[in-house]
Amino acid sequence: MRKHLPRSVVVLVFCAVAAFGQQSDWKDYAYPEDGFAISAPVKPTLQKELVDTDAGKVEMHVYYVDLGEMSGFSISVYDFSKFGALPVKDLLQGVKNGDVAGVKGTIVSEKEISLDGAPGIEYEIKEPDGHSRVRCYYVRGKIIVTMSIANTALPFHSATTRLFDSLRFLKPEK
Numbered sequence: 407m408r409k410h411l412p413r414s415v416v417v418l419v420f421c422a423v424a425a426f427g428q429q430s431d432w433k434d435y436a437y438p439e440d441g442f443a444i445s446a447p448v449k450p451t452l453q454k455e456l457v458d459t460d461a462g463k464v465e466m467h468v469y470y471v472d473l474g475e476m477s478g479f480s481i482s483v484y485d486f487s488k489f490g491a492l493p494v495k496d497l498l499q500g501v502k503n504g505d506v507a508g509v510k511g512t513i514v515s516e517k518e519i520s521l522d523g524a525p526g527i528e529y530e531i532k533e534p535d536g537h538s539r540v541r542c543y544y545v546r547g548k549i550i551v552t553m554s555i556a557n558t559a560l561p562f563h564s565a566t567t568r569l570f571d572s573l574r575f576l577k578p579e580k
Contacts, residue, residue: 432568437469438576440483442550445572446471447565450481460500461489471569476557479569487547494544498527501542501549509533519543522575533558539566545575 435450436443444450450469457466464484471479484501486492506513511531519526519541526543538555539562552573554566 436576437483438579440467440550441545441548441576441578442481442483443574443576444469444481444569446479446569448472457484459484459486461486461492473563473565475563476560477563478555479563479566480551480553480555481573482549482551482553484549484551485547486549494525497544497549498525498542501551502527502529502540505538505540505553506531509536509538511538521573524575537562539570541570541573543575546578550575 432445432447433449434443434445448471450471453468453470455466455468456463464486467483469481469483473479486497502513502516505511509531511533514530514532514537516527516529519528521541521543524543524545526541528539528541531538531540536555536558538553540551540553542549542551550573552570554562554569556562
């Protein structure tokens with residue numbers, strides 16, 4: 407007589423194996439030219455564009471990770487080093503204000519943070535069609551912004567905290 411496992415056990419084992427497989431697929435990706443490294447489930451895609459800022463034109467590099475389920479994660483880098491010393495808090499607030507205005511959103515929460523001695527702010531934005539959590543840092547003349555976005559009806563993707571926490575700043579190449 408052949409015994410069968412209950413269907414719920416089979417589903418549970420399948421889900422555990424799938425979850426384990428997804429976790430083990432994460433890799434480290436380093437971007438020394440932009441001063442950071444991150445762990446992610448897929449290699450981020452890079453887009454570059456010139457943006458106007460109060461300080462002048464700046465090339466923005468955006469690394470995007472599609473998380474599916476109507477959500478995503480990005481790392482944006484703005485190099486302000488060519489402008490010399492700028493007020494850090496004003497730069498961070500300027501990025502936040504630009505984010506909020508760009509999506510016609512409102513700030514839900516905001517707090518000062520730091521990573522490896524780099525000052526930063528974390529804030530959440532409620533938008534008409536979604537919501538986002540943002541961490542923004544000032545590192546050696548660059549603003550590095552990590553952002554998780556999701557549809558209004560959905561929570562942030564389960565990988566959001568892991569992505570945020572995997573950010574590392576790289577020492578400048580000599």
